[in-house]
Amino acid sequence: MDPIREPETGGRNRREHYRVVYPVIDRPRFHAGVVSGAVLDCSESGVRVEVDPLPDDVEIRVQERMVAEIRFGRGEEQEVAGLCVRWDGRTLVLHLDSIPIPYRTILREQWKLRQRYPWREAK
Numbered sequence: 001m002d003p004i005r006e007p008e009t010g011g012r013n014r015r016e017h018y019r020v021v022y023p024v025i026d027r028p029r030f031h032a033g034v035v036s037g038a039v040l041d042c043s044e045s046g047v048r049v050e051v052d053p054l055p056d057d058v059e060i061r062v063q064e065r066m067v068a069e070i071r072f073g074r075g076e077e078q079e080v081a082g083l084c085v086r087w088d089g090r091t092l093v094l095h096l097d098s099i100p101i102p103y104r105t106i107l108r109e110q111w112k113l114r115q116r117y118p119w120r121e122a123k
Contacts, residue, residue: 017043020109023117032068034058037092039070042109044100047080049092060087066094070101073112078105 019041022028027038030049035058037051047070054060067081081098113120 017045018106018110019043020106020113022113023120026073026113026116028073029071030068031071032066035060035066035068035092040091042070042101042106044103044106045096046082047094047096047101049094051090051092060084060092062087065098067099068094072105072109076105076108078102 020043021041022039027040027050028042030037030039030047034055035051037049040048040050042048051060062084064084065081066084067079070078070080072078078101079099080094080096080101082094082096082100084092085095086093
């Protein structure tokens with residue numbers, strides 16, 4: 001039996017993907033060329049990043065395709081790629097339609113955060 005497998009929800013799951021929301025001190029790092037920042041939350045199909053200050057000559061555009069690397073807390077690195085669907089000058093949201101985050105990675109991240117912060121679990 002595979003301990004990390006796709007859930008069998010019978011169509012009852014209201015969300016298409018699970019989302020991991022990170023506390024400030026445990027945020028993974030995001031790097032896409034000169035664009036870097038801290039991952040606020042992620043799912044298999046998307047990532048929301050608080051972007052570090054950009055060089056003056058760098059501009060992020062909505063509908064721009066990006067390839068990036070996310071470095072998770074235990075040193076695991078994951079390449080992702082997708083479309084910028086929101087940019088407000090500080091927060092970047094990518095829809096990962098080309099290279100998503102694997103489901104197993106999302107579950108490992110959830111497990112890690114639940115072990116480290118058991119009081120964050122929903123009651």
